[in-house]
Amino acid sequence: MIxxxxxxxxxxxDKMRIAGLMSGTSVDGVDVAVVDITKQKANLLAxxxxxxxxxxRSEILRLCRPETALLDNICHYNFVLGEVFAKAIIKxxxxxxxxxxxxxxxxxxxxxxxxxxxxxxxxxxxxxxxLQIGEPSVIAHRTGITTVADFRPRDMAAGGEGAPLVPYAxxxxxxxxxxxxxxxxxxxxxxVTFLPRFCKQDDIVAFDIGPGNxxxxxxxxxxxxxxxxxxxGGKMAAQGTxxxxxxxxxxxxxxxxxxxxxxxxxxxxxxxxxxxxxxxAEEKGLADTDIVATVTAFTxxxxxxxxxxxxxxxxxxxxxxxxxxxxNTLVEMLRCELPDAKMCSTDDFGISVDAKEAVSxxxxxxxxxxxxxxxxxxxxxxxxxxxxxxxxxx
Amino acid sequence: MIxxxxxxxxxxxDKMRIAGLMSGTSVDGVDVAVVDITKQKANLLAxxxxxxxxxxRSEILRLCRPETALLDNICHYNFVLGEVFAKAIIKxxxxxxxxxxxxxxxxxxxxxxxxxxxxxxxxxxxxxxxLQIGEPSVIAHRTGITTVADFRPRDMAAGGEGAPLVPYAxxxxxxxxxxxxxxxxxxxxxxVTFLPRFCKQDDIVAFDIGPGNxxxxxxxxxxxxxxxxxxxGGKMAAQGTxxxxxxxxxxxxxxxxxxxxxxxxxxxxxxxxxxxxxxxAEEKGLADTDIVATVTAFTxxxxxxxxxxxxxxxxxxxxxxxxxxxxNTLVEMLRCELPDAKMCSTDDFGISVDAKEAVSxxxxxxxxxxxxxxxxxxxxxxxxxxxxxxxxxx
Numbered sequence: 001m002i003x004x005x006x007x008x009x010x011x012x013x014d015k016m017r018i019a020g021l022m023s024g025t026s027v028d029g030v031d032v033a034v035v036d037i038t039k040q041k042a043n044l045l046a047x048x049x050x051x052x053x054x055x056x057r058s059e060i061l062r063l064c065r066p067e068t069a070l071l072d073n074i075c076h077y078n079f080v081l082g083e084v085f086a087k088a089i090i091k092x093x094x095x096x097x098x099x100x101x102x103x104x105x106x107x108x109x110x111x112x113x114x115x116x117x118x119x120x121x122x123x124x125x126x127x128x129x130x131l132q133i134g135e136p137s138v139i140a141h142r143t144g145i146t147t148v149a150d151f152r153p154r155d156m157a158a159g160g161e162g163a164p165l166v167p168y169a170x171x172x173x174x175x176x177x178x179x180x181x182x183x184x185x186x187x188x189x190x191x192v193t194f195l196p197r198f199c200k201q202d203d204i205v206a207f208d209i210g211p212g213n214x215x216x217x218x219x220x221x222x223x224x225x226x227x228x229x230x231x232x233g234g235k236m237a238a239q240g241t242x243x244x245x246x247x248x249x250x251x252x253x254x255x256x257x258x259x260x261x262x263x264x265x266x267x268x269x270x271x272x273x274x275x276x277x278x279x280x281a282e283e284k285g286l287a288d289t290d291i292v293a294t295v296t297a298f299t300x301x302x303x304x305x306x307x308x309x310x311x312x313x314x315x316x317x318x319x320x321x322x323x324x325x326x327x328n329t330l331v332e333m334l335r336c337e338l339p340d341a342k343m344c345s346t347d348d349f350g351i352s353v354d355a356k357e358a359v360s361x362x363x364x365x366x367x368x369x370x371x372x373x374x375x376x377x378x379x380x381x382x383x384x385x386x387x388x389x390x391x392x393x394x
Numbered sequence: 395m396i397x398x399x400x401x402x403x404x405x406x407x408d409k410m411r412i413a414g415l416m417s418g419t420s421v422d423g424v425d426v427a428v429v430d431i432t433k434q435k436a437n438l439l440a441x442x443x444x445x446x447x448x449x450x451r452s453e454i455l456r457l458c459r460p461e462t463a464l465l466d467n468i469c470h471y472n473f474v475l476g477e478v479f480a481k482a483i484i485k486x487x488x489x490x491x492x493x494x495x496x497x498x499x500x501x502x503x504x505x506x507x508x509x510x511x512x513x514x515x516x517x518x519x520x521x522x523x524x525l526q527i528g529e530p531s532v533i534a535h536r537t538g539i540t541t542v543a544d545f546r547p548r549d550m551a552a553g554g555e556g557a558p559l560v561p562y563a564x565x566x567x568x569x570x571x572x573x574x575x576x577x578x579x580x581x582x583x584x585x586v587t588f589l590p591r592f593c594k595q596d597d598i599v600a601f602d603i604g605p606g607n608x609x610x611x612x613x614x615x616x617x618x619x620x621x622x623x624x625x626x627g628g629k630m631a632a633q634g635t636x637x638x639x640x641x642x643x644x645x646x647x648x649x650x651x652x653x654x655x656x657x658x659x660x661x662x663x664x665x666x667x668x669x670x671x672x673x674x675a676e677e678k679g680l681a682d683t684d685i686v687a688t689v690t691a692f693t694x695x696x697x698x699x700x701x702x703x704x705x706x707x708x709x710x711x712x713x714x715x716x717x718x719x720x721x722n723t724l725v726e727m728l729r730c731e732l733p734d735a736k737m738c739s740t741d742d743f744g745i746s747v748d749a750k751e752a753v754s755x756x757x758x759x760x761x762x763x764x765x766x767x768x769x770x771x772x773x774x775x776x777x778x779x780x781x782x783x784x785x786x787x788x
Contacts, residue, residue: 006765008402071463075508075523080516114469122474129469137547141780153531154786157476371400371787386535390784392548393765
């Protein structure tokens, strides 16, 4: 009884060392975080991003579109990504002098190539479906570490949208506190997890707020002729003045008014939205820095308004993460909008703002192996709490 | 610690009740067997085949061809088949008055839509890949039963071909005996698992012999103008006379001479082979019954020759399974070819010849949850023994 006792042995540990892997929709590469989890507290030991080679990135992007995704390539790159993920873990361990065999568990989100949370009819039932690639059998075999992967399908089987998954990790990492907390991720999209004071799993509120860096990045690219990909540290925004008329026009976007649960992406705030704003700003004769300042304020205001509209209370603490938390101008604007909240970042809890997502999948795997339900039905829409993830014995 | 203790609880049971599911390359439907496994002996409680509706079958067949397989449909039907599999288990239990909650575990092979054991280059490495659909998260969720699925990827990660998987189950069910045994499956293809006396897992020999029923069925269809799909009970063959010249020509087929490990399928012994034989037989002026008798003898002779060429010894016992074991003429011919072997069928061990494949996946899941390595490296070509399967907690 090697495995069952293996799983039991891992599950019964007070301190578990877990490698969490995340590969996002931008298909840039795979984030790997190694954490020690003790008494529901995570201590980040190592983190790195392993960018995909350009050719691999192009191939994966082709797999994300039903028009160009071929069955043989889906299968091939499922196994290729398994190898890439395994190598990333091994590399990070070597670099950080963490013995590979000191890691108890891997938690891998995989690379989403298809996600249909609304579902499609089959007879009288609606069938939701999703597909993450990066074969976990390969990860388990190459690393020799028991691997948990493929979290979304179970929540969808339970009637949920299979997303978002991170709020559970936010709850484990930052919940059950005497203060109410918002974990404010500012990636391309800004999304929040609100944890009331002494909160239980049922009390979690989480939704997509609107654009995070997406519009700021888009405008910066347009202004710089694609030379600058983002406004580093918010320096350009700091030099400009917010144009209130343009800002107010942007704030009328219907997504911002919609009640949660809600989610958004490139469809609504991608390059065509940035183009539209840039054109309007030029018509108003705004300087480049003013445009950047205005879209930065747009993100800050969207967040503050969503808090007052859709959260039960303004949180006592706001814990920032994601690349946007390095944009000082944005953070300063947010501080002005929400003066009563204590503002900090996941850095202050020992988890770098970039590593937070990968750490979340270590937490999710930790829960799977412990047998703890790790979806949040109030957030995903699932009928009841379930244990997400498939366990691949080492 | 609900799950880990759940898995431990299942794994520690002396008697485990398992539902095994198999859906073969013919895409006819799903076989479900419920077995009690005690001390490595299986007792079949219930079995049934649940045919796919025609429309579903057509859709799945479209998924099996890279030219017609669309990403959104792959994902959709992965979840659809999960629902179909779960319903089949529930129906069988209701019909057989087996309480669903008395079942400890589900073992599901899934429906193969892609399998590339030779692999494809990625950089300097050869990447093998495979894909079985029938989402096990859906099975686990709908039935409330911990599910083991997706066996092939791990053997392929270990350098194996991910096939065949059944020899391990043959070993558990019929091995460790004072007699040497051949488990002779006669499906479309005839394949054998040879278990020497007191055999260990390393001693297992298994390979595809050549055609089982495939050529007999093909000829019967041609003769009857597609009215008869197979020679029921071998009645047509019994009325004919074997044509030795045609038989000897067929026995020159190069696949029969190749040394194991080897596997074959419709490519070599499908409808175009049957057409060729039918034409040759007509040229020789053979009566319809003589043609059927001759191709039946072809299967019997192929098996007997493979035994004397490729098995360490002629087995003491031959245990038949698969549809061909109901072809009395074929079985009689085999008896004449191998007079020294005791001939019986899995029926004599309480496992109906049709249920054997589904039972095998119950055995494989049993091993996964027990933590026992359940591939046979000598047969799949894997570098070492591994525990195949992904565990989805109930």
